[in-house]
Amino acid sequence: MHTQSPVVKDLVLIGGGHAHVTILKRQGMKPVPGLRITLITRDIHTPYSGMLPGYIAGHYDYDDCHIDLGPLARFAGARLYHAEVDKLDIKNKKIHAPGRPPISYDLLSINTGSRPNSIEVPGVDEFALAAKPIDIFLQKWERLIERIKSTTGIFRIVVVGGGAGGVELALSTQHRLLKVLKDAGQDPTRLHYTLLARSESIMFMHNDGVRKRFERIFAERNITIKTATEVTEVKSDRVILQDGEFMQSEAVIWVTTASAPDWPAKAGLAVDDAGFIKVDDNLQSLSHKGIFAAGDVASLIDPRPKSGVFAVRQGPVLSDNVRAAATGRRLRPYRA
Ligand SMILES: Cc1cc2nc3c(=O)[nH]c(=O)nc-3n(C[C@H](O)[C@H](O)[C@H](O)COP(=O)(O)OP(=O)(O)OC[C@H]3O[C@@H](n4cnc5c(N)ncnc54)[C@H](O)[C@@H]3O)c2cc1C
Structure with missing residues (x-):
């Protein structure tokens, strides 16, 4: 139950990411009197990232792996x-969002995630299934499942991106589509998978042991890996490579390096070279006190991979610190 204290401070949360889920939960359990929270989010159902590959593979339902931010x-x-x-x-x-009057804040926290870097590659938005925003990906994914069932002959899927996300999506989508074909009484060998990585190996941020293991799994699963390969354009039936060669594709899944939104930099917040918001150990903006960021959109002094695990771990510290900032107490550092 919430006490009806007068509003003293307005805390606005931009994005319903993993760390903001913790802020909301803690405010519900132990409200800070006088602190009014406003959540602005593009998606009301926010996915729990660790369960996404399992959802795509068909192990979980939508409701199992999405948090309904309304309740x-x-x-x-x-x-x-x-x-x-x-x-x-x-x-x-003030915060601006189309179709709304400007929203005022005293304290601000940003947890809006990231997107695969697709801006400069023509055809990605039109023809590929980009891994983020996830709701759009999931809609296109359901359409792809229907499309493969209604076609015959070889169906070539090209996954672009050799990081953990690309590897996960190659394996989970293949698992699901093979099952779809089997259930429909179709020949599963018509499904051909290729993973393209710009780097010299897949999972280049991981150690040799992990890389070798996944290379073995890919070989067992008949997924071809092509490294040192860059896609310069996606068309309806092919991907064009940097040397002008092309690969036929019935579908392209796009999971390349995370990119940042442009509005934090345009607002004057300190950002790193890729546009992610630079924060100190307390998850507070390096340039502006009273503005916090966590998860993929934040760039820590000691950088972390763009992974939901870190957004989750930052939640309790972010929550403590926005509450401390609202009540004039000391902030505490985040230790990964
Ligand atoms: C294919 C794939 C598989 C992955 N698998 C894993 C995995 O197994 N384990 C793992 O730890 N990580 C995984 N990741 C990474 C993980 O998805 C991200 O690191 C994680 O979601 C980042 O969490 P976040 O809280 O920063 O943001 P998000 O979870 O992306 O949440 C951002 C929220 O902000 C909202 N939002 C975005 N922009 C705006 C805006 N301008 N205004 C208002 N609201 C906005 C969105 O609607 C969303 O609710 C995977 C990523 C991909 C692409």
């Missing part, structure tokens, strides 16, 4: 705005 916001006594922020006005402490 959680109500539990926290928070206002929930379903909108996509596209501008931040730090001087006037």
